[in-house]
Amino acid sequence: MTAVIEVQNLTKRYKDKHALDNVSLSIEGNAIYGLLGRNGAGKTTLMSILTAQNFESAGTVKVFGEHPYENSHVLSRICFVRESQKYPDDATPRHAFKAASLFFKNWDQEFAEQLINDFQLPMKQTIKKLSRGQLSAVGVIIGLASRAEITFFDEPYLGLDAVARQIFYDRLLDDYAEFPRTIILSSHLIDEVSNLIEHVIVIDNGEILMNEDTDAVxxxxxxxxxxxxxxxxxxxxxxxxxxxxxxxxxxxxxxxxxxxxxxxxxxxxxxxxxxxxxxxxxxxxxxxxxxxxxxxxxxxx
Structure with a gap:
């Protein structure tokens, strides 16, 4: 298979702290990866660099064979969903989904409507007044319905209750089976996602501890x-x-x-x-x- 992400000797420093320390890894297309580790291990930093929302201090980063920074050809093929995503004060979920439909060429509005119903999301409420679980549902719907070639989920589903998280896992697997793409799930709910992921990447203190197929692990x-x-x-x-x-x-x-x-x-x-x-x-x-x-x-x- 062809690698869609290649990282060599990636380092990210914040003053005297290494958020990432000489990380090297390769991620192939059309697979579900689990990026696992404790809070503060370096998961979000790695994903932020891969999606051009942060910068490496040293090392090389290639996504689809190119550096992602200010690269519309790369960024238009990536969806990064994170719990701390910000929206305009007057934005509603419908505004967020409309913007996503314009940006992501593979957006499936029918699938988005199904997910809106699954998560019972109030569409006329402004996003800033949504509950944490409803806010998480907005991110999950964008991540799934975008059908981007690479989708990063940086624990945006933690605000969902157990029933809603299971809906997310079920919809993800069903849609992935029909529309394969590269999905990277960052989580510390390891047992919950263990049956979803095909490949395990464990990061701790900015270093890769494990990078193996799940069956081998x-x-x-x-x-x-x-x-x-x-x-x-x-x-x-x-x-x-x-x-x-x-x-x-x-x-x-x-x-x-x-x-x-x-x-x-x-x-x-x-x-x-x-x-x-x-x-x-x-x-x-x-x-x-x-x-x-x-x-x-x-x-x-």
């Missing part, structure tokens, strides 16, 4: 539960991500896929295996990375 770790001595013996030569203990019973999450023989060995030892969800894996990896960074900083001191 799911088997990267496993949790072993049972008698402390037996578990400790089994995990002795493995990379431990997390450990919990309750008396003589311990639960240890280790990195690495297990073969069928290894699974049989664990079971025969009287230990239990538990799967690790995508959210648990990412949380453990970021915790481990944070601990290693703190240790390195202490050694430098």
């Amino acid at each position: 799911r088997d990267r770790a496993v949790t072993v539960v049972g008698d402390k001595a037996k578990v400790d013996a089994w995990v002795a030569d493995r990379e431990v991500l997390h450990r919990e203990a309750l008396g003589r019973v311990v639960s240890v999450t280790v990195l690495g896929a297990l073969s069928d023989d290894e699974r049989a060995e664990v079971t025969a030892s009287g230990l239990d295996l538990a799967p690790v969800s995508l959210q648990q894996l990412i949380v453990r990896l970021t915790q481990k990375a944070g601990a290693e960074t703190s240790s390195d900083n202490q050694e430098v001191r």
Whole structure:
């Protein structure tokens, strides 16, 4: 497949802080990506640079083979939906959708009307008087109905309640199946989006921790539960991500896929295996990375 986004050694500095630190990645067309990580990890900074709303301090950025800044050929093919999107004081949702229909060449008004009904969005109310959930619905509708070649969702759906978020996920998947494009979902609701995304990009402290297909990620770790001595013996030569203990019973999450023989060995030892969800894996990896960074900083001191 052809890469629609290519980033090499991208760095963004704010005074003495690195929001992005030597980031390199390639994003291919017609796939759903999850850009995952904690608040402040660098997700919004990365998307802002890719959509020409911010500037890199160093490195190269190419979208559709070109730098996006002041590039109408690139920007007309991108939709960036963010929770903090600003609108004129007197603008209503209908004004916002009309403007979007003029900008995005693939805009589907019939689909937009369906989404307006799905989210029960009041069309005559000014946007500034909408609830947080209704404001989120405006962004979601623009992001979906635009059918831009690359659509970035920077957590604009967090204002939606659980039912409305599920409507968003369902409509996104249904429309993507019929009209494939590149969709990048930024979220820290990892378990909620785990069944949507085909590729996982995890960013933490401005660095890429993971950049893999979702299917490959799911088997990267496993949790072993049972008698402390037996578990400790089994995990002795493995990379431990997390450990919990309750008396003589311990639960240890280790990195690495297990073969069928290894699974049989664990079971025969009287230990239990538990799967690790995508959210648990990412949380453990970021915790481990944070601990290693703190240790390195202490050694430098």
